[in-house]
Amino acid sequence: MNLHQFRFVQEAARRNLNLTETAKALYTSQPGVSKAILELEEELGVDIFVRHGKRLKRITEPGQQVLQAIEVIMREVGNLRRIGEEFSKQDAGTLSIATTHTQARYVLPQPVVALRKSFPKVAVSLHQGTPEQVAQMVLDETADVGLATESLADFDGLVTLPCYEWQHVVVLPADHPLAASERLALESLAREPLISYHPSFTGRTRIDQAFEAKGLKPNIVLEAIDSDVIKTYVKLGMGVGIVAEMAVRDDPAFAPGGELVARPAAQLFGHNVARLAFKRGAYLRSFVYTFAELISDRLSRALLERVMAGDAEHYDL
Template sequence: MNLHQFRFVQEAVRRNLNLTETAKALFTSQPGISKAILELEEELGIDIFVRHGKRLTRVTEPGQDVLRSVDVIMREIANLKRIGEEFSKQDSGRLSIAATHTQARYVLPEPITQLRKRFPKVQVSLHQGTPEQVARMLLDDTADIGLATESLADFEDLVTLPCYEWQHVVVLPLEHPLAAVERLSLEQLAAEPLISYHPSFTGRSRIDQAFAQRRLSTNIALEAIDSDVIKTYVRAGLGVGIVAEMSMRHEPAGGDLISKPAGHLFGSNTSRVAFRKGAYLRSYVLTLAELISDRLSRSLIERAMLGHGDDYSL
Protein backbone atom coordinates (compact mmCIF):
# COMPACT_ATOMS: atom_id res chain seq x y z
CA MET A 1 0.00 0.00 0.00
CA ASN A 2 1.17 3.54 -0.66
CA LEU A 3 -0.06 7.13 -0.49
CA HIS A 4 -0.54 7.35 -4.26
CA GLN A 5 -3.13 4.57 -4.09
CA PHE A 6 -4.93 6.28 -1.20
CA ARG A 7 -4.92 9.60 -3.06
CA PHE A 8 -6.29 7.97 -6.22
CA VAL A 9 -9.14 6.28 -4.33
CA GLN A 10 -10.04 9.44 -2.45
CA GLU A 11 -9.99 11.66 -5.54
CA ALA A 12 -12.01 9.12 -7.57
CA VAL A 13 -14.82 9.40 -5.02
CA ARG A 14 -14.58 13.21 -5.05
CA ARG A 15 -14.90 13.12 -8.86
CA ASN A 16 -18.04 10.94 -8.75
CA LEU A 17 -16.06 7.85 -9.85
CA ASN A 18 -15.08 9.49 -13.13
CA LEU A 19 -11.52 8.27 -13.67
CA THR A 20 -10.95 10.62 -16.61
CA GLU A 21 -11.64 13.62 -14.39
CA THR A 22 -9.64 12.03 -11.56
CA ALA A 23 -6.61 11.65 -13.84
CA LYS A 24 -6.89 15.31 -14.95
CA ALA A 25 -7.14 16.51 -11.35
CA LEU A 26 -4.07 14.54 -10.30
CA PHE A 27 -2.06 15.17 -13.50
CA THR A 28 -1.61 11.50 -14.25
CA SER A 29 -3.01 8.86 -16.61
CA GLN A 30 -6.33 7.04 -16.33
CA PRO A 31 -4.76 3.57 -16.87
CA GLY A 32 -2.26 4.33 -14.11
CA ILE A 33 -5.06 5.18 -11.68
CA SER A 34 -7.05 2.07 -12.61
CA LYS A 35 -4.00 -0.14 -12.11
CA ALA A 36 -3.13 1.41 -8.75
CA ILE A 37 -6.68 0.96 -7.43
CA LEU A 38 -6.79 -2.68 -8.61
CA GLU A 39 -3.45 -3.36 -6.89
CA LEU A 40 -4.77 -1.87 -3.66
CA GLU A 41 -7.92 -4.00 -3.87
CA GLU A 42 -5.81 -7.09 -4.50
CA GLU A 43 -3.61 -6.35 -1.50
CA LEU A 44 -6.63 -5.76 0.75
CA GLY A 45 -8.49 -8.78 -0.61
CA ILE A 46 -11.72 -6.82 -1.22
CA ASP A 47 -13.38 -4.76 -3.93
CA ILE A 48 -13.51 -1.08 -3.05
CA PHE A 49 -15.63 -0.29 -6.11
CA VAL A 50 -18.31 -2.05 -8.15
CA ARG A 51 -17.48 -1.98 -11.86
CA HIS A 52 -19.41 -2.14 -15.10
CA GLY A 53 -16.72 -3.04 -17.61
CA LYS A 54 -13.88 -0.61 -16.91
CA ARG A 55 -16.19 2.01 -15.41
CA LEU A 56 -16.61 2.45 -11.65
CA THR A 57 -20.30 2.55 -10.70
CA ARG A 58 -20.45 2.69 -6.90
CA VAL A 59 -18.52 2.12 -3.67
CA THR A 60 -18.94 -1.32 -2.05
CA GLU A 61 -19.87 -1.77 1.61
CA PRO A 62 -16.29 -2.70 2.65
CA GLY A 63 -15.13 0.07 0.35
CA GLN A 64 -16.97 2.59 2.54
CA ASP A 65 -14.89 1.47 5.52
CA VAL A 66 -11.72 1.68 3.43
CA LEU A 67 -12.60 5.24 2.40
CA ARG A 68 -13.11 6.30 6.01
CA SER A 69 -9.67 4.95 6.89
CA VAL A 70 -8.11 6.59 3.82
CA ASP A 71 -9.66 9.93 4.82
CA VAL A 72 -8.09 9.64 8.28
CA ILE A 73 -4.69 8.73 6.82
CA MET A 74 -4.70 11.58 4.30
CA ARG A 75 -5.88 14.03 6.95
CA GLU A 76 -2.99 13.07 9.21
CA ILE A 77 -0.55 13.36 6.30
CA ALA A 78 -1.81 16.93 5.76
CA ASN A 79 -1.41 17.58 9.49
CA LEU A 80 2.18 16.34 9.39
CA LYS A 81 2.93 18.77 6.57
CA ARG A 82 1.36 21.63 8.53
CA ILE A 83 3.37 20.74 11.65
CA GLY A 84 6.55 20.80 9.60
CA GLU A 85 5.62 24.15 8.07
CA GLU A 86 4.64 25.53 11.48
CA PHE A 87 8.04 24.92 13.00
CA SER A 88 10.18 25.58 9.94
CA LYS A 89 8.38 28.81 9.05
CA GLN A 90 6.78 30.12 12.22
CA ASP A 91 5.43 33.36 10.80
CA SER A 92 4.61 32.58 7.17
CA GLY A 93 2.35 30.38 5.10
CA ARG A 94 -1.04 30.44 3.45
CA LEU A 95 -4.32 30.99 5.29
CA SER A 96 -7.49 29.96 3.47
CA ILE A 97 -10.78 31.35 4.77
CA ALA A 98 -14.29 30.32 3.69
CA ALA A 99 -17.14 32.69 4.53
CA THR A 100 -20.51 33.91 3.36
CA HIS A 101 -20.69 37.30 1.65
CA THR A 102 -21.96 39.10 4.76
CA GLN A 103 -19.12 37.77 6.90
CA ALA A 104 -16.50 38.48 4.24
CA ARG A 105 -17.79 41.99 3.54
CA TYR A 106 -18.65 43.29 7.01
CA VAL A 107 -17.02 41.10 9.69
CA LEU A 108 -13.65 39.90 8.38
CA PRO A 109 -11.95 43.07 7.06
CA GLU A 110 -10.79 44.27 10.49
CA PRO A 111 -9.64 40.84 11.81
CA ILE A 112 -7.77 40.10 8.57
CA THR A 113 -6.13 43.55 8.64
CA GLN A 114 -4.98 42.95 12.22
CA LEU A 115 -3.77 39.46 11.33
CA ARG A 116 -1.68 40.78 8.45
CA LYS A 117 -0.04 43.28 10.79
CA ARG A 118 0.99 40.44 13.11
CA PHE A 119 1.86 37.97 10.34
CA PRO A 120 2.90 40.05 7.30
CA LYS A 121 4.34 37.00 5.52
CA VAL A 122 1.05 35.07 5.64
CA GLN A 123 -0.83 35.01 2.33
CA VAL A 124 -4.60 35.15 2.88
CA SER A 125 -7.02 33.50 0.46
CA LEU A 126 -10.69 34.37 0.94
CA HIS A 127 -13.40 32.13 -0.55
CA GLN A 128 -17.06 33.21 -0.54
CA GLY A 129 -20.04 30.88 -0.83
CA THR A 130 -23.27 29.66 0.66
CA PRO A 131 -23.16 28.32 4.22
CA GLU A 132 -23.19 24.77 2.85
CA GLN A 133 -20.36 25.60 0.44
CA VAL A 134 -18.38 27.03 3.36
CA ALA A 135 -18.81 23.71 5.18
CA ARG A 136 -17.81 21.72 2.10
CA MET A 137 -14.65 23.81 1.61
CA LEU A 138 -13.63 22.95 5.17
CA LEU A 139 -14.38 19.26 4.70
CA ASP A 140 -12.46 19.18 1.40
CA ASP A 141 -9.47 20.88 3.05
CA THR A 142 -9.84 23.88 0.73
CA ALA A 143 -10.22 26.17 3.75
CA ASP A 144 -8.57 26.25 7.19
CA ILE A 145 -11.34 28.18 8.91
CA GLY A 146 -14.97 28.92 8.05
CA LEU A 147 -17.45 31.57 9.18
CA ALA A 148 -21.21 31.57 8.60
CA THR A 149 -24.54 31.82 10.39
CA GLU A 150 -26.42 28.84 8.97
CA SER A 151 -25.58 25.18 8.36
CA LEU A 152 -22.12 24.84 9.93
CA ALA A 153 -23.40 23.09 13.06
CA ASP A 154 -25.18 20.49 10.89
CA PHE A 155 -21.95 18.76 9.80
CA GLU A 156 -20.68 16.18 12.27
CA ASP A 157 -17.14 16.26 10.82
CA LEU A 158 -16.76 19.94 11.71
CA VAL A 159 -15.91 21.52 15.04
CA THR A 160 -18.06 24.64 15.33
CA LEU A 161 -18.06 27.33 17.99
CA PRO A 162 -20.45 30.27 18.37
CA CYS A 163 -18.52 33.52 18.15
CA TYR A 164 -20.99 36.40 18.18
CA GLU A 165 -24.69 37.24 18.04
CA TRP A 166 -26.40 39.73 15.78
CA GLN A 167 -29.87 40.90 14.81
CA HIS A 168 -31.65 42.03 11.67
CA VAL A 169 -32.59 45.63 10.96
CA VAL A 170 -35.22 47.09 8.67
CA VAL A 171 -33.79 49.49 6.07
CA LEU A 172 -35.93 52.32 4.70
CA PRO A 173 -35.53 55.44 2.57
CA LEU A 174 -35.67 58.54 4.77
CA GLU A 175 -38.97 59.64 3.21
CA HIS A 176 -40.75 56.29 3.74
CA PRO A 177 -43.83 56.49 6.03
CA LEU A 178 -42.46 53.73 8.30
CA ALA A 179 -39.32 55.79 8.94
CA ALA A 180 -41.29 57.76 11.52
CA VAL A 181 -42.50 54.64 13.37
CA GLU A 182 -40.50 54.04 16.54
CA ARG A 183 -41.20 50.31 16.95
CA LEU A 184 -42.17 48.41 13.81
CA SER A 185 -44.58 45.47 13.81
CA LEU A 186 -44.74 42.36 11.63
CA GLU A 187 -48.15 43.49 10.39
CA GLN A 188 -46.68 46.76 9.13
CA LEU A 189 -43.88 44.95 7.31
CA ALA A 190 -46.22 42.35 5.83
CA ALA A 191 -48.10 45.18 4.14
CA GLU A 192 -44.94 46.31 2.31
CA PRO A 193 -42.96 44.80 -0.59
CA LEU A 194 -39.90 43.28 1.08
CA ILE A 195 -36.31 42.93 -0.08
CA SER A 196 -34.15 40.46 1.84
CA TYR A 197 -31.73 37.58 1.66
CA HIS A 198 -32.01 34.35 -0.27
CA PRO A 199 -33.60 31.66 2.01
CA SER A 200 -30.26 29.94 2.69
CA PHE A 201 -28.41 33.11 3.77
CA THR A 202 -27.96 35.40 6.74
CA GLY A 203 -30.75 34.33 9.05
CA ARG A 204 -33.51 34.46 6.42
CA SER A 205 -35.12 31.36 7.98
CA ARG A 206 -35.85 33.33 11.17
CA ILE A 207 -37.57 36.04 9.14
CA ASP A 208 -39.83 33.52 7.39
CA GLN A 209 -40.61 31.74 10.67
CA ALA A 210 -41.65 34.97 12.37
CA PHE A 211 -44.21 35.80 9.69
CA ALA A 212 -45.42 32.19 9.50
CA GLN A 213 -46.01 32.02 13.25
CA ARG A 214 -48.27 35.07 12.98
CA ARG A 215 -49.91 33.60 9.85
CA LEU A 216 -48.94 36.65 7.84
CA SER A 217 -48.38 36.51 4.10
CA THR A 218 -45.44 38.47 2.72
CA ASN A 219 -44.73 40.11 -0.60
CA ILE A 220 -41.07 39.35 -1.33
CA ALA A 221 -40.17 41.78 -4.09
CA LEU A 222 -36.55 40.66 -4.40
CA GLU A 223 -34.10 38.19 -2.85
CA ALA A 224 -30.31 38.61 -2.86
CA ILE A 225 -27.22 37.23 -1.14
CA ASP A 226 -25.54 40.63 -0.90
CA SER A 227 -26.57 43.28 1.64
CA ASP A 228 -25.27 46.04 -0.61
CA VAL A 229 -27.54 44.83 -3.41
CA ILE A 230 -30.51 44.86 -1.04
CA LYS A 231 -29.72 48.44 -0.01
CA THR A 232 -29.37 49.46 -3.64
CA TYR A 233 -32.89 48.29 -4.43
CA VAL A 234 -34.26 49.94 -1.29
CA ARG A 235 -32.78 53.19 -2.58
CA ALA A 236 -34.44 52.53 -5.93
CA GLY A 237 -37.83 52.35 -4.20
CA LEU A 238 -38.48 48.66 -4.85
CA GLY A 239 -39.41 47.95 -1.25
CA VAL A 240 -38.42 47.74 2.41
CA GLY A 241 -35.13 45.98 3.17
CA ILE A 242 -34.33 43.48 5.92
CA VAL A 243 -30.57 43.07 6.41
CA ALA A 244 -27.99 42.06 9.00
CA GLU A 245 -27.22 44.88 11.42
CA MET A 246 -23.47 44.79 10.65
CA SER A 247 -24.19 45.78 7.04
CA MET A 248 -25.42 49.19 8.25
CA ARG A 249 -22.55 50.02 10.60
CA HIS A 250 -20.56 51.98 8.05
CA GLU A 251 -23.41 53.79 6.35
CA PRO A 252 -22.59 57.52 6.43
CA ALA A 253 -24.37 59.69 8.99
CA GLY A 254 -27.05 61.77 7.34
CA GLY A 255 -27.25 59.39 4.39
CA ASP A 256 -30.35 58.52 2.40
CA LEU A 257 -31.23 55.34 4.36
CA ILE A 258 -32.44 54.78 7.88
CA SER A 259 -32.36 51.49 9.80
CA LYS A 260 -34.80 50.30 12.45
CA PRO A 261 -34.04 47.54 14.99
CA ALA A 262 -35.84 44.27 14.25
CA GLY A 263 -34.55 42.01 16.99
CA HIS A 264 -37.94 42.11 18.71
CA LEU A 265 -39.48 40.74 15.50
CA PHE A 266 -36.96 38.15 14.31
CA GLY A 267 -34.85 37.33 17.37
CA SER A 268 -31.08 36.92 17.52
CA ASN A 269 -28.80 35.02 15.17
CA THR A 270 -25.53 33.33 16.05
CA SER A 271 -22.56 33.26 13.70
CA ARG A 272 -20.19 30.34 14.11
CA VAL A 273 -16.57 29.71 13.34
CA ALA A 274 -15.71 26.20 12.14
CA PHE A 275 -12.75 23.89 11.59
CA ARG A 276 -12.47 20.39 10.19
CA LYS A 277 -12.23 17.76 12.92
CA GLY A 278 -8.73 16.43 13.32
CA ALA A 279 -7.11 19.33 11.48
CA TYR A 280 -3.85 20.78 12.76
CA LEU A 281 -4.40 24.50 13.27
CA ARG A 282 -1.41 26.71 12.69
CA SER A 283 -0.77 29.62 15.01
CA TYR A 284 -2.14 32.27 12.66
CA VAL A 285 -5.40 30.32 12.18
CA LEU A 286 -5.97 30.40 15.94
CA THR A 287 -5.02 34.08 16.02
CA LEU A 288 -7.60 34.93 13.35
CA ALA A 289 -10.32 33.16 15.36
CA GLU A 290 -9.37 35.20 18.43
CA LEU A 291 -9.51 38.40 16.36
CA ILE A 292 -12.98 37.52 15.03
CA SER A 293 -14.41 37.22 18.53
CA ASP A 294 -13.01 38.05 21.95
CA ARG A 295 -15.05 35.10 23.25
CA LEU A 296 -12.83 32.69 21.37
CA SER A 297 -9.45 31.87 22.86
CA ARG A 298 -6.66 29.61 21.70
CA SER A 299 -7.13 27.28 24.66
CA LEU A 300 -10.90 27.06 24.13
CA ILE A 301 -10.47 26.18 20.44
CA GLU A 302 -7.81 23.60 21.22
CA ARG A 303 -10.11 21.98 23.82
CA ALA A 304 -12.95 21.93 21.29
CA MET A 305 -10.70 20.29 18.69
CA LEU A 306 -10.02 17.54 21.23
CA GLY A 307 -13.76 17.00 21.66
CA HIS A 308 -14.35 19.11 24.76
CA GLY A 309 -16.24 22.08 23.29
CA ASP A 310 -19.86 20.94 23.62
CA ASP A 311 -20.45 22.94 26.78
CA TYR A 312 -19.37 26.26 25.28
CA SER A 313 -22.06 28.82 24.45
CA LEU A 314 -22.28 32.59 24.15
Protein backbone atom coordinates (compact mmCIF):
# COMPACT_ATOMS: atom_id res chain seq x y z
CA MET A 1 0.00 0.00 0.00
CA ASN A 2 1.13 3.56 -0.63
CA LEU A 3 0.19 7.20 -0.17
CA HIS A 4 -1.20 7.48 -3.70
CA GLN A 5 -3.79 4.80 -2.91
CA PHE A 6 -4.70 6.52 0.35
CA ARG A 7 -5.06 9.86 -1.42
CA PHE A 8 -7.30 8.36 -4.12
CA VAL A 9 -9.61 6.74 -1.56
CA GLN A 10 -9.78 9.91 0.52
CA GLU A 11 -10.54 12.11 -2.48
CA ALA A 12 -13.17 9.69 -3.82
CA ALA A 13 -15.01 9.95 -0.49
CA ARG A 14 -14.78 13.75 -0.62
CA ARG A 15 -16.08 13.84 -4.21
CA ASN A 16 -19.25 11.87 -3.40
CA LEU A 17 -17.74 8.70 -4.94
CA ASN A 18 -17.49 10.35 -8.37
CA LEU A 19 -14.30 8.90 -9.87
CA THR A 20 -14.31 11.32 -12.80
CA GLU A 21 -14.22 14.29 -10.41
CA THR A 22 -11.68 12.49 -8.24
CA ALA A 23 -9.35 12.01 -11.19
CA LYS A 24 -9.71 15.66 -12.22
CA ALA A 25 -8.96 16.88 -8.70
CA LEU A 26 -5.79 14.75 -8.53
CA TYR A 27 -4.68 15.43 -12.12
CA THR A 28 -4.70 11.77 -13.09
CA SER A 29 -6.84 9.32 -15.08
CA GLN A 30 -10.05 7.68 -13.94
CA PRO A 31 -8.80 4.14 -14.80
CA GLY A 32 -5.69 4.86 -12.74
CA VAL A 33 -7.79 5.87 -9.73
CA SER A 34 -10.01 2.77 -10.05
CA LYS A 35 -7.01 0.45 -10.34
CA ALA A 36 -5.26 1.96 -7.31
CA ILE A 37 -8.38 1.62 -5.14
CA LEU A 38 -8.92 -2.00 -6.23
CA GLU A 39 -5.29 -2.84 -5.48
CA LEU A 40 -5.62 -1.39 -1.98
CA GLU A 41 -8.82 -3.35 -1.36
CA GLU A 42 -7.10 -6.55 -2.50
CA GLU A 43 -4.16 -5.92 -0.17
CA LEU A 44 -6.42 -5.16 2.79
CA GLY A 45 -8.78 -8.05 2.02
CA VAL A 46 -11.91 -5.89 2.37
CA ASP A 47 -14.11 -3.85 0.07
CA ILE A 48 -13.90 -0.15 0.83
CA PHE A 49 -16.73 0.69 -1.58
CA VAL A 50 -19.87 -1.02 -2.82
CA ARG A 51 -19.97 -0.95 -6.61
CA HIS A 52 -22.63 -1.09 -9.29
CA GLY A 53 -20.73 -1.96 -12.44
CA LYS A 54 -17.80 0.46 -12.53
CA ARG A 55 -19.53 3.05 -10.35
CA LEU A 56 -19.01 3.45 -6.63
CA LYS A 57 -22.35 3.46 -4.81
CA ARG A 58 -21.53 3.72 -1.12
CA ILE A 59 -18.82 3.19 1.50
CA THR A 60 -18.86 -0.17 3.28
CA GLU A 61 -18.71 -0.57 7.06
CA PRO A 62 -15.04 -1.67 6.99
CA GLY A 63 -14.49 1.08 4.42
CA GLN A 64 -15.55 3.66 7.01
CA GLN A 65 -12.86 2.34 9.35
CA VAL A 66 -10.29 2.40 6.54
CA LEU A 67 -11.20 6.02 5.74
CA GLN A 68 -10.73 7.06 9.36
CA ALA A 69 -7.28 5.46 9.41
CA ILE A 70 -6.38 7.12 6.10
CA GLU A 71 -7.44 10.53 7.49
CA VAL A 72 -5.01 10.07 10.39
CA ILE A 73 -2.20 8.93 8.10
CA MET A 74 -2.66 11.80 5.64
CA ARG A 75 -2.92 14.33 8.46
CA GLU A 76 0.38 13.13 9.90
CA VAL A 77 1.99 13.19 6.45
CA GLY A 78 0.92 16.82 6.22
CA ASN A 79 2.36 17.45 9.67
CA LEU A 80 5.68 15.91 8.62
CA ARG A 81 5.78 18.23 5.63
CA ARG A 82 5.09 21.26 7.80
CA ILE A 83 7.73 20.24 10.33
CA GLY A 84 10.26 19.92 7.53
CA GLU A 85 9.33 23.34 6.16
CA GLU A 86 9.52 24.87 9.63
CA PHE A 87 13.07 23.79 10.28
CA SER A 88 14.53 23.78 6.78
CA LYS A 89 13.15 27.07 5.46
CA GLN A 90 13.72 29.17 8.59
CA ASP A 91 10.29 30.81 9.00
CA ALA A 92 9.53 30.86 5.29
CA GLY A 93 6.57 29.41 3.47
CA THR A 94 2.92 30.24 2.89
CA LEU A 95 0.18 30.95 5.40
CA SER A 96 -3.16 29.94 3.85
CA ILE A 97 -6.18 31.60 5.45
CA ALA A 98 -9.79 30.64 4.71
CA THR A 99 -12.31 33.31 5.66
CA THR A 100 -15.44 35.20 4.71
CA HIS A 101 -15.52 38.45 2.77
CA THR A 102 -16.25 40.60 5.84
CA GLN A 103 -13.29 39.21 7.76
CA ALA A 104 -10.97 39.50 4.74
CA ARG A 105 -12.03 43.08 4.03
CA TYR A 106 -12.26 44.59 7.51
CA VAL A 107 -10.44 42.40 10.05
CA LEU A 108 -7.45 40.76 8.38
CA PRO A 109 -5.55 43.63 6.70
CA GLN A 110 -3.69 44.89 9.78
CA PRO A 111 -2.80 41.42 11.20
CA VAL A 112 -1.62 40.25 7.76
CA VAL A 113 0.56 43.33 7.28
CA ALA A 114 1.98 42.90 10.80
CA LEU A 115 2.69 39.22 10.14
CA ARG A 116 4.59 40.06 6.96
CA LYS A 117 6.74 42.54 8.88
CA SER A 118 7.65 39.84 11.41
CA PHE A 119 8.03 37.09 8.79
CA PRO A 120 9.05 38.73 5.50
CA LYS A 121 9.71 35.34 3.90
CA VAL A 122 6.14 34.18 4.49
CA ALA A 123 3.59 34.66 1.70
CA VAL A 124 -0.11 34.88 2.55
CA SER A 125 -2.85 33.18 0.54
CA LEU A 126 -6.46 34.22 1.20
CA HIS A 127 -9.33 31.90 0.32
CA GLN A 128 -12.84 33.39 0.63
CA GLY A 129 -16.09 31.47 0.96
CA THR A 130 -19.11 30.73 3.09
CA PRO A 131 -18.47 29.70 6.72
CA GLU A 132 -19.14 26.07 5.71
CA GLN A 133 -16.62 26.36 2.87
CA VAL A 134 -14.13 27.93 5.27
CA ALA A 135 -14.47 24.94 7.60
CA GLN A 136 -14.09 22.47 4.74
CA MET A 137 -10.97 24.20 3.41
CA VAL A 138 -9.32 23.82 6.82
CA LEU A 139 -10.40 20.17 7.04
CA ASP A 140 -9.07 19.53 3.52
CA GLU A 141 -5.80 21.31 4.43
CA THR A 142 -6.32 23.84 1.67
CA ALA A 143 -5.97 26.38 4.48
CA ASP A 144 -3.90 26.38 7.67
CA VAL A 145 -6.46 28.41 9.57
CA GLY A 146 -10.08 29.50 9.18
CA LEU A 147 -11.77 32.66 10.44
CA ALA A 148 -15.55 33.11 10.48
CA THR A 149 -18.48 33.79 12.77
CA GLU A 150 -20.89 30.98 11.91
CA SER A 151 -20.59 27.20 11.73
CA LEU A 152 -16.94 26.56 12.59
CA ALA A 153 -17.66 25.03 16.01
CA ASP A 154 -20.09 22.57 14.37
CA PHE A 155 -17.33 20.52 12.71
CA ASP A 156 -15.86 17.70 14.81
CA GLY A 157 -12.60 17.73 12.90
CA LEU A 158 -11.84 21.32 13.90
CA VAL A 159 -10.52 22.95 17.04
CA THR A 160 -11.93 26.46 17.35
CA LEU A 161 -11.05 29.45 19.53
CA PRO A 162 -12.96 32.72 19.95
CA CYS A 163 -11.17 35.86 18.75
CA TYR A 164 -13.46 38.79 19.43
CA GLU A 165 -17.08 39.83 19.89
CA TRP A 166 -18.87 42.15 17.52
CA GLN A 167 -22.35 43.53 16.99
CA HIS A 168 -24.51 44.51 14.04
CA VAL A 169 -25.27 48.13 13.28
CA VAL A 170 -28.19 49.64 11.40
CA VAL A 171 -27.09 51.79 8.47
CA LEU A 172 -29.33 54.67 7.40
CA PRO A 173 -29.20 57.64 5.03
CA ALA A 174 -28.48 60.73 7.13
CA ASP A 175 -31.87 62.22 6.22
CA HIS A 176 -33.88 59.08 7.04
CA PRO A 177 -36.57 59.59 9.75
CA LEU A 178 -35.09 56.80 11.88
CA ALA A 179 -31.68 58.50 11.87
CA ALA A 180 -32.92 60.81 14.62
CA SER A 181 -33.19 57.82 17.02
CA GLU A 182 -30.12 56.58 18.88
CA ARG A 183 -31.80 53.29 19.87
CA LEU A 184 -34.00 51.60 17.31
CA ALA A 185 -36.81 49.11 17.86
CA LEU A 186 -37.38 45.91 15.90
CA GLU A 187 -40.94 47.01 15.21
CA SER A 188 -39.63 50.13 13.46
CA LEU A 189 -37.18 48.14 11.38
CA ALA A 190 -39.83 45.60 10.42
CA ARG A 191 -41.74 48.40 8.67
CA GLU A 192 -38.74 49.32 6.53
CA PRO A 193 -37.29 47.67 3.41
CA LEU A 194 -34.14 45.98 4.73
CA ILE A 195 -30.82 45.20 3.08
CA SER A 196 -28.55 42.70 4.82
CA TYR A 197 -26.39 39.63 4.50
CA HIS A 198 -27.16 36.35 2.83
CA PRO A 199 -28.60 33.91 5.44
CA SER A 200 -25.33 31.97 5.82
CA PHE A 201 -23.09 35.02 6.36
CA THR A 202 -22.03 37.45 9.07
CA GLY A 203 -24.47 36.68 11.86
CA ARG A 204 -27.60 36.83 9.69
CA THR A 205 -29.05 33.94 11.72
CA ARG A 206 -29.23 36.16 14.80
CA ILE A 207 -31.08 38.83 12.84
CA ASP A 208 -33.73 36.38 11.64
CA GLN A 209 -34.09 34.85 15.11
CA ALA A 210 -34.64 38.27 16.72
CA PHE A 211 -37.50 39.14 14.39
CA GLU A 212 -39.03 35.68 14.72
CA ALA A 213 -38.93 35.84 18.53
CA LYS A 214 -41.14 38.93 18.40
CA GLY A 215 -43.47 37.51 15.77
CA LEU A 216 -42.27 40.00 13.15
CA LYS A 217 -41.56 39.33 9.48
CA PRO A 218 -38.76 41.54 8.16
CA ASN A 219 -39.07 42.92 4.63
CA ILE A 220 -35.69 41.86 3.22
CA VAL A 221 -35.47 43.46 -0.23
CA LEU A 222 -31.81 42.65 -0.95
CA GLU A 223 -29.31 40.10 0.37
CA ALA A 224 -25.55 40.27 -0.22
CA ILE A 225 -22.32 38.79 1.12
CA ASP A 226 -20.42 42.07 0.79
CA SER A 227 -20.89 44.87 3.35
CA ASP A 228 -19.77 47.48 0.81
CA VAL A 229 -22.56 46.34 -1.53
CA ILE A 230 -25.11 46.71 1.26
CA LYS A 231 -23.89 50.24 2.06
CA THR A 232 -24.01 51.20 -1.63
CA TYR A 233 -27.68 50.27 -1.93
CA VAL A 234 -28.48 52.13 1.28
CA LYS A 235 -26.88 55.24 -0.23
CA LEU A 236 -29.11 54.81 -3.27
CA GLY A 237 -32.21 54.85 -1.05
CA MET A 238 -33.23 51.25 -1.62
CA GLY A 239 -33.64 50.52 2.08
CA VAL A 240 -32.16 50.36 5.58
CA GLY A 241 -28.99 48.28 5.96
CA ILE A 242 -27.89 45.88 8.69
CA VAL A 243 -24.14 45.23 8.63
CA ALA A 244 -21.28 44.19 10.91
CA GLU A 245 -19.91 47.06 12.99
CA MET A 246 -16.41 46.68 11.52
CA ALA A 247 -17.84 47.60 8.10
CA VAL A 248 -18.54 51.19 9.20
CA ARG A 249 -15.25 51.92 10.98
CA ASP A 250 -13.01 54.35 9.13
CA ASP A 251 -15.63 54.80 6.41
CA PRO A 252 -15.83 58.54 5.58
CA ALA A 253 -19.50 58.14 4.67
CA PHE A 254 -20.18 57.85 8.44
CA ALA A 255 -18.11 60.87 9.50
CA PRO A 256 -20.01 63.86 10.97
CA GLY A 257 -21.93 65.44 8.14
CA GLY A 258 -21.54 62.31 5.98
CA GLU A 259 -24.29 60.79 3.90
CA LEU A 260 -24.81 57.77 6.17
CA VAL A 261 -25.31 57.18 9.90
CA ALA A 262 -24.94 53.98 11.91
CA ARG A 263 -26.89 52.96 14.98
CA PRO A 264 -25.75 50.14 17.33
CA ALA A 265 -28.00 47.08 17.30
CA ALA A 266 -26.61 44.77 20.00
CA GLN A 267 -29.78 45.37 22.01
CA LEU A 268 -31.75 43.97 19.07
CA PHE A 269 -29.61 41.16 17.73
CA GLY A 270 -27.14 40.38 20.51
CA HIS A 271 -23.40 39.87 20.15
CA ASN A 272 -21.59 37.62 17.73
CA VAL A 273 -18.27 35.80 18.25
CA ALA A 274 -15.72 35.36 15.46
CA ARG A 275 -13.65 32.19 15.83
CA LEU A 276 -10.35 30.87 14.53
CA ALA A 277 -10.34 27.23 13.43
CA PHE A 278 -7.52 24.72 13.02
CA LYS A 279 -7.64 21.12 11.89
CA ARG A 280 -7.58 18.83 14.89
CA GLY A 281 -4.14 17.29 15.34
CA ALA A 282 -2.42 19.58 12.84
CA TYR A 283 1.13 20.77 13.38
CA LEU A 284 1.19 24.57 13.50
CA ARG A 285 4.25 26.44 12.27
CA SER A 286 5.63 29.37 14.26
CA PHE A 287 4.09 32.01 12.03
CA VAL A 288 0.64 30.45 12.46
CA TYR A 289 0.88 31.00 16.22
CA THR A 290 2.02 34.57 15.62
CA PHE A 291 -0.90 35.18 13.27
CA ALA A 292 -3.37 33.96 15.91
CA GLU A 293 -1.84 36.31 18.48
CA LEU A 294 -2.13 39.21 16.03
CA ILE A 295 -5.81 38.45 15.42
CA SER A 296 -6.73 38.57 19.12
CA ASP A 297 -4.98 39.49 22.34
CA ARG A 298 -7.04 36.72 23.97
CA LEU A 299 -4.96 34.12 22.14
CA SER A 300 -1.40 33.06 22.90
CA ARG A 301 0.90 30.32 21.68
CA ALA A 302 0.72 28.62 25.07
CA LEU A 303 -3.09 28.57 24.93
CA LEU A 304 -3.14 27.27 21.36
CA GLU A 305 -0.67 24.52 22.21
CA ARG A 306 -2.85 23.38 25.14
CA VAL A 307 -6.02 23.37 23.05
CA MET A 308 -4.38 21.64 20.07
CA ALA A 309 -3.05 19.00 22.47
CA GLY A 310 -6.63 18.17 23.39
CA ASP A 311 -7.17 20.05 26.64
CA ALA A 312 -10.51 21.35 25.30
CA GLU A 313 -12.81 20.58 22.40
CA HIS A 314 -13.48 24.27 21.85
CA TYR A 315 -12.09 27.07 23.97
CA ASP A 316 -14.73 29.67 24.90
CA LEU A 317 -14.67 33.24 26.12
